[in-house]
Amino acid sequence: MRSTTYGRGLRSLSLLTVLFIAAALVMVFFYAPLDAEQGFVQKIFYIHVPLAIVSLCGFVFGGLMAIGYLRTGDRAWDMRSYVAIHMALIFGIGGLISGSIWAKASWGHWWVWNEPTLVSFLIVILLFCTYQPLRFSIEDPERQARYASVFAITCGAFVPLNFIAVSQATQFVHPRVLTLTGAHLPPAMGVTFLVSMIGITLLYATLWKYEMAAKNARSQLRRLRRTLLGEDLDRPYGRSAAPL
Amino acid sequence: MSTAWAVLRKDLRLELRSAETLPAMVLFAVVTIVIFHFALNRDTIQGQEAAGVFVIALLFASMLGINRLFVAEREQGGFDGFLLAPVDRGAMLLAKASALYLFLVVLEVIAVPAFKLFLLQPGLGRPLPGLIAVLALTNLALSVIGTLVSGIAVHTRARDLIGPMIGLPLLVPALIASARAAGPILQATHAPAAPPLRWVGTLALYDLVFALLAYAVFDFLLEE
Numbered sequence: 001m002r003s004t005t006y007g008r009g010l011r012s013l014s015l016l017t018v019l020f021i022a023a024a025l026v027m028v029f030f031y032a033p034l035d036a037e038q039g040f041v042q043k044i045f046y047i048h049v050p051l052a053i054v055s056l057c058g059f060v061f062g063g064l065m066a067i068g069y070l071r072t073g074d075r076a077w078d079m080r081s082y083v084a085i086h087m088a089l090i091f092g093i094g095g096l097i098s099g100s101i102w103a104k105a106s107w108g109h110w111w112v113w114n115e116p117t118l119v120s121f122l123i124v125i126l127l128f129c130t131y132q133p134l135r136f137s138i139e140d141p142e143r144q145a146r147y148a149s150v151f152a153i154t155c156g157a158f159v160p161l162n163f164i165a166v167s168q169a170t171q172f173v174h175p176r177v178l179t180l181t182g183a184h185l186p187p188a189m190g191v192t193f194l195v196s197m198i199g200i201t202l203l204y205a206t207l208w209k210y211e212m213a214a215k216n217a218r219s220q221l222r223r224l225r226r227t228l229l230g231e232d233l234d235r236p237y238g239r240s241a242a243p244l
Numbered sequence: 245m246s247t248a249w250a251v252l253r254k255d256l257r258l259e260l261r262s263a264e265t266l267p268a269m270v271l272f273a274v275v276t277i278v279i280f281h282f283a284l285n286r287d288t289i290q291g292q293e294a295a296g297v298f299v300i301a302l303l304f305a306s307m308l309g310i311n312r313l314f315v316a317e318r319e320q321g322g323f324d325g326f327l328l329a330p331v332d333r334g335a336m337l338l339a340k341a342s343a344l345y346l347f348l349v350v351l352e353v354i355a356v357p358a359f360k361l362f363l364l365q366p367g368l369g370r371p372l373p374g375l376i377a378v379l380a381l382t383n384l385a386l387s388v389i390g391t392l393v394s395g396i397a398v399h400t401r402a403r404d405l406i407g408p409m410i411g412l413p414l415l416v417p418a419l420i421a422s423a424r425a426a427g428p429i430l431q432a433t434h435a436p437a438a439p440p441l442r443w444v445g446t447l448a449l450y451d452l453v454f455a456l457l458a459y460a461v462f463d464f465l466l467e468e
Contacts, residue, residue: 070464127413134410137400147396150461151410154392157457158414165417165446 006213013209017202024196032192041105044098046193050200052095052121056159058088058204059128063156066149078145078243081152083211085131087204092125120166127155136241145243215242247331251339256346258316265312266347273305273355277362288365292427298359299423302352302382303415309347310390311407313340314398327466337391337462344387352379364430371429374439378425381444384451385418392458395465421447 028046035042062084069077099118104110113119134151138144185193226233259266280297281287289297317323326336356375360368368375390411397407425443429435 070461123413123416127410130406130409130413133402134396134400134406137402137406139401143399146464146467147399150464151396153461154414154457157453161450161453162417165420165450 006209006216010206010209010213013202013206017199017206020195020199020202024192024199027192027195032189033186038106041102044102044105046196047200048095048098048102049193050197051091051098052117053197054200054204055088055092055095056121056124058084058091059124059159060156062088063152063154066152066156069145069149070153075141075145075243078149079212079215081149082135082243083208083215085128085152087208087211089125089128089131091200091204092121092128096121096125116163116167120163123162123166124155124159127158131155132241135243136239139239141243148243245335247329247335248338248342251326251336252342255339255343259343259347265309266350269305269308269347269351270354272308273301273351274358276301276304277355277359281363286363289363290365290432291430292423294359294364294430295423295426297363298355299382299419299426301355301359302348302379303386303412303419305351305355306344306348306386306390307408307411309344310386310394310411311397311404313344313391313394318398323466333463333466334459336466337395337458340394341387341391341458344390345383348383348386352383366430366432366435370437371435374429374437375426378422378429378439378444378447381447381451382418382422385415385422385447385454388451388455388458389414389418392454392462392465395462418447418450421450 024046028043032043032046034040062081065077065081065084069075069081099121100110103112103115103118111118131148131151135144135148138147223233258264277297280289280301284293284297314323317326356368356379393407393411393414396410397403400406421443425439425447429437429439
């Protein structure tokens with residue numbers, strides 16, 4: 001792997017993230033008005049919706065990075081794709097749990113099937129849960145990167161398609177707050193949502209950059225250790241799901 | 245095109261002589277239908293329930309075929325031979341998807357009457373044209389996605405596990421559309437003759453997108 005410094009700009013990005021998340025939390029609790037129907041529990045919306053949106057965008061982002069790998073054959077792209085999907089999966093599970101809590105509080109059930117957004121989200125998460133086992137079961141690193149890229153592209157395209165198919169299947173009970181005609185929110189809620197959306201997006205970007213830097217540093221360290229010990233640089237490191 | 249035809253002919257001849265995959269698929273589908281009789285504790289079913297049971301039997305049986313699709317190529321050097329030949333890589337996708345499609349057609353020719361015999365309440369005459377249309381599109385989804393997934397899974401260590409694990413979630417939208425399209429025409433009374441257009445359209449769109457997608461990425465699965 002090339003010795004790019006992924007740590008560059010990480011500090012300012014982290015500070016910006018902390019700033020936005022803090023601002024979002026303050027706005028959620030002190031600025032945004034209480035929802036007339038649902039009351040306090042509606043505030044989970046400001047965490048749940050951004051988590052879900054960022055996670056889905058993260059999956060698509062991982063697919064786009066994978067196109068980069070198939071075009072160039074540069075393993076750095078595979079690493080970007082891997083980290084993007086890994087992070088998106090964590091965000092997605094966060095979104096699923098927060099959504100479940102919200103559903104219990106406002107609809108009275110932990111899980112409802114007549115809700116297309118929830119169901120399609122679950123299918124996407126189930127699909128991407130197979131990403132790591134797939135990687136782990138291919139030993140050759142080059143083949144692993146290639147197959148994982150094919151998977152990432154296919155499933156990245158699957159994300160929007162799946163939402164179309166499932167939303168046809170069921171009626172809407174999810175609050176349609178964001179539609180193509182614009183956000184149906186009072187201004188104070190809209191601004192709060194925007195700030196937390198930016199905050200969560202920045203959090204994703206920071207964590208992505210962080211993990212890239214960490215993986216990169218580890219790979220450089222291993223390389224140095226091998227050079228010092230006089231070992232063969234190209235010998236595989238043993239099986240791993242992560243591209244190293 | 246002639247390459248795809250050659251590979252397809254090879255696959256069909258292999259299946260005719262060794263009968264390795266297709267009988268297992270057919271048997272599996274029929275046994276699944278029989279198990280549903282006991283699991284649901286019903287003598288006859290109709291409508292959405294019938295469509296769901298049949299789609300599940302079809303899905304499970306197709307998983308057997310998907311798992312076996314590339315095994316012979318891998319074990320007996322078919323991949324190496326194909327890669328050495330100066331031919332378009334997409335031909336492999338076309339040939340394997342067509343083979344799987346034909347397997348599914350044969351499977352249905354046996355499984356649909358068996359389903360009628362064991363479980364289905366309404367007669368087959370009226371819904372048959374609609375059912376054929378829905379199954380033709382369902383087979384396309386199963387064979388295209390199945391071939392892609394099989395191509396990914398065949399080089400992994402746990403290919404029998406990885407195949408269904410990736411395949412099932414990818415096929416969920418197609419199965420939703422297929423079951424919903426077949427549901428109304430399998431009603432015992434007041435059944436419309438044609439399947440709902442909305443679901444047939446969704447299924448066709450899904451087929452089209454995945455066919456293009458599979459064609460775009462399949463080459464990378466064959467490189468050495």
